[in-house]
Amino acid sequence: MQAKPSEYEVPFFKETGFSRRVGEKCREYYWTLNPDFVEPQDVPCVDYWFDSVKSRSGLNVSEARRVFIDFFLKRGHEYVPPRPVVARWREDLYLTIASIVVFQPHVTNGIVPPPANPLVISQPSIRLEDIDNVGLTIGRHLTSFEMAAHHAFNYPDKYIYWKDETVRYAYEFFTKELGIPGELIVFKEAWWEGGGNAGPCFEVAVGGLELATLVFMSYKTLNGGYEEIPLRIVDTGYGVERIAWFSQKTPTAFHAIYGDLVDKFRDSIGLEKPERTLLWAAFKAAGKLDPDEPGSVEDYYRRVSELSGVSFEDARRILVDEARLYGLLDHTKTLALMLADGIVPSNSGEGYLARLVARRALRLLTLLKSNAKLVDLVDMQVKYWSGDFPQISENRGYVLEAVDIEESRFKETMERARRALERELKRGSSLTVNDLVKYYDSMGAPPELVAEIASKAGVRVEVPPKFYSIVASMHRSPPRIKGYGEAEGTITFVAEWASKFKPTRKLYYEDPYIRSFESRILGVNGRYVILEATAFYPTGGGQIHDVGVLIVGGREYRVVDVFNVDDVIIHVLETPLISEPGEVVRGLIDWARRFRIMRHHTATHVILGAARRVLGPHVWQAGAEKTEFKGRLDITHHKPLTMEEVAKIEALANSIVDDRRPVRNMLIDRNEAETKYGLTLFQGGVPMSRVIRVLDIEGWDTEACGGTHVTNTGEIGGIKIVNVERIQDGVVRIEYVAGSRAAEVASELEGRLARIADLIGASRGREEDRVKSLMESFKALGDTVKAYRELLIESLEEKLRGAPEVGGVKLLVTGSPEKSREAVQEMLRKLTSSEERAIVAVIMREAEGSTVEIAGGAKASELHNIGALARLLAGRFEGKGGGSKSYGSFKTPRKLEPGELAEALEELLGSGP
C-alpha cells in the first residue's frame, strides 16, 4: 500500500522550510532543506559520503546509546531496561528482532498498558535472515544490533504524541546531539508492515547512511486490506551501531563497533591488515553493492580495484577475507548474546538458531584456514561487552562451555562428512550439485569445503551461486491436510454456547483445599454443564483437570472432564444431566487424586528451582505435565545429567521440602510482576492478561502459574526422581513422584523385585547371588549343548562315510532332534565342508508339517544345484522352497519320513540336474 501524501505532511516541515521532492533515479519521495539534493540520501541511491559530514565525533556504541537515552530522558521519556534477545514472551517469534517486539502482543493489542508512556529503550536485537551478507556489505547487515527507540502509545482516551513531535525529536537529536547540519538530513517517505500491523514511516538518512526509521503504526492488516486501529503507536528505531559508525567515520561499521577487537581478532586468526586506501575504496563502493543481484559483487570488487589501484584479484582476495573477519566479529557477539540469555544449542527450535550462528562462525574460521579457537574469540567478546551487557559475563562459564561443545561437535560432523566424501571419491564417482546438496543437507558440510576436499582428490565441482536457495526450496513443507472430525465440531459448538455465560467463580483459587461445594446451575447442554461457581480445576497450565461427582436432586453424575473457555468452566458428565438451570448442585471432587496432583505440581516448581541452581540459569522449563501418578519436567540443558547432578537436584529439592517454606499464590499487575521477578516468571508460557497469577515459593522460585498448589513445601512430603533422560538434543526430561505416591512407587518396585525373586527361586536379599549362579549354569548348559551337537555331528559323519553314492555324490538323509534352524545350518556346514562330495538333508518335524534343510559340499554343488533341488522337492511334497547353488530349504505340510525323502532325492539325483 502507498499511503496518501497527506500522511507525511507534518507542521514541522512547513515551519522549518522542508520541501517534498522525488528522487531522479530512485523515484522515491523525500523531505529536505537542501535544494541541491536530487536523490534521497541513502544507499543505493547515493554512495556513502558521510565520512565528509562534520558532526560530533568519536562516539563508541556505549556512548551513542547513552547520548540517545539521555536525550529522551530529558524530554519526558521514561527509561525501560532492555529485554533478552530470546523472545520467550512471544509464541510466534524465537528472537527479539526489534524494540517493538518487547511490547507485542500484550501492549500493542491493548490488553496490558505499557510499563511507561512515552518511553525510551535500547533493545539488543537479532536478525538472522541476512547472515550470509554480514561482513560483505561492510556494515549494512548485522545479525545483532541495538535498536534505540522512543515509543508513544496513543489510546483513544489518552493521547501522548504523534507524527509531528516524533519528526521534531529526530531533527533535534541529529542536529543538536550529533551536530549534523540540518540541511543534510533527509526524511524519506516509506511504508512499514510487520507482525500484522502497518503504517506510514520516515526513513532518516544522512550522507548515504540510514540512521533511523520513524514508524507510525496505525493500521492492522486484515484479509489483504487495512483497518485503522484504536491504539496508534509511535515505533521508532535508531541504529546505535550506525550512529557510532557515523560519528567515528571509520571505513567499516565493524571498526566503529568493535574498536581494538578488530585487530585482536585479526591477530588470533592470522590475517594481515589491509591498506587503509583499500578499505576506503570499499567504503565508497559498498553503497551500490546488492548481494542478491547477480554480478553486483563482482562489480563491487572491480570498483574497489579502480578506486584503490589494487589489482582486481588482490582486491577480491583481500575483501573476501575481510568480510569473513567482520562476519566472525558479528557472529561471535551474537552467539554470546544468545547463549547468555539461556539458549541451549540444539537441532530444533530456537536452539537451532544458536547452532546456526555457531556453525556459520566455524565455517568462516575454516575458510580463513585459521587454527584459532572459536571459544577464545567468543571469550574476547565476553570481555569487550561486559560493561554493556552484564548478562554475558555473568554467564561466561555456560557461554564458553556451550561454544566449546558446539566447536567439537562441528569438528566431528566435518570429520564424518570428510570420511564419507573420501570413500565416495575413492570409488571414482564424480560430484554433482545434487551431491553438494546432499552433503550439506544431511551431513552439514558446507559446499565450499566439499569442493575443496574433492579438488584434492582431483574431482572438480562448481558451487552454484544459488546454492542455499536450492537447499531452502527443498524444505518447503507440503500443505498440511488437517482432519476435521466430529470432536472438533463439538468443541466449537460448546465454546460458542459457553461464550454466552459470565465467567465462573473459581473456588479452587479461593481455597486450594476445598473438596466439596454447592452452587447453582447456569446452563445445561446434554453432558455439558456450567455452574455459577466450582471447585473443579479445568485442564490448563500443565495441570490435568479434576474428576468427581455432581449431585443434583438426589442423583449422582460423574464428572469425567473439565475445561475452560474464556474463563467459563465447563463440566463434562458421564451421562446427560436431567435438570434445569437455577437448580442447586452439590459438587465433590476426588480429593485423593487432586491432592497428589497438587503435590506433584508444587514439586515441579521446587525441582525447577533446584535444577537452575545445580545446572545454571540457562535452564528453562521446556514442558511439564502433572498427574496423580507422577510429575514430569522437561528442562533445557546442553548435556545429559550425571548421576551426581541428579542426586544433587533431588537432595536440594528435598531440603526445600523439609524446610517447610510457605507457598503463596497472588494476583499481581503484569508490569509490576515483571519488574519485580524478571522474565523467569514465564516458564510455562505467557498469560495474556493485565493481571497475572504468580506462585511464589519463598526465597526459591517465582513463576506465573494458574495451577493449584499446596501452601507449604512441607506438604509435598518428599520427592523421589524416578527417571531422567535426554529426550532430544538440548532437552532433558526429569520424572518424579511426591508424597504418598513415592511410597506406592517404592511398593511397586518391591513387588516387582519379589516376583522376580520368586521366578528365579531366590530368597529375599539373595537375588543377585541367585542371578549370578543362574547365569553360570546357563553358560554351562550352553557348553553342554555345544558338546552334544559335536557328538551329533560326529555320528552323522560316521553315517555319511557309509552313505550310498547317487549321481556322483554321497547322500545322507536324516531326522533331527535339533529344533533350531541355525543349529541345523551350522551342523550342515560342518558336515559338507569335511566331505566335499556330500549332500546332506535334515528333516525337522514340526507340529504342522516339516522343514527340510539341504546342503551340498563344494564338489557336490558343482554337480547338482541344491537350491533347484529344494524347489523340485518342495513341488513333489506340496510345499514351497528354494535356495542357492550350495544350500536350500523347503517346507511341506506333510510329516516327512527320512525314507521317502531319501527315495525322492535318489530319484532326482539319479536323473539329476
Add this chain to the structure above:
RNA sequence: GGGCCGGUAGCUCAGCUGGAAGAGCGCCGCCCUCGCACGGCGGAGGUCCCGGGUUCGAAUCCCGGCCGGUCCA
C-alpha cells in the same frame, strides 16, 4: 514441528537386485628381533538398533517404534 541421511566386531565402515556375516585398524598368541618398530602366521571378538509383517529362507524387502546425525521453519 517438517524433510533428508544413518544404526552391522572395541573403532572406521563394506555387504542391502533376499540364499552359509566381511575388510582395515585395534586386541591376544606365535615367528622374526638383544629390545622396539616393521613384517609374517594364527586367534578371539556379532542380539546385523528393537518389534511386527512378507517369504521355504530377511542384515537385505514392507510397516511401526527407538536412537543418532543434519538441514529448514
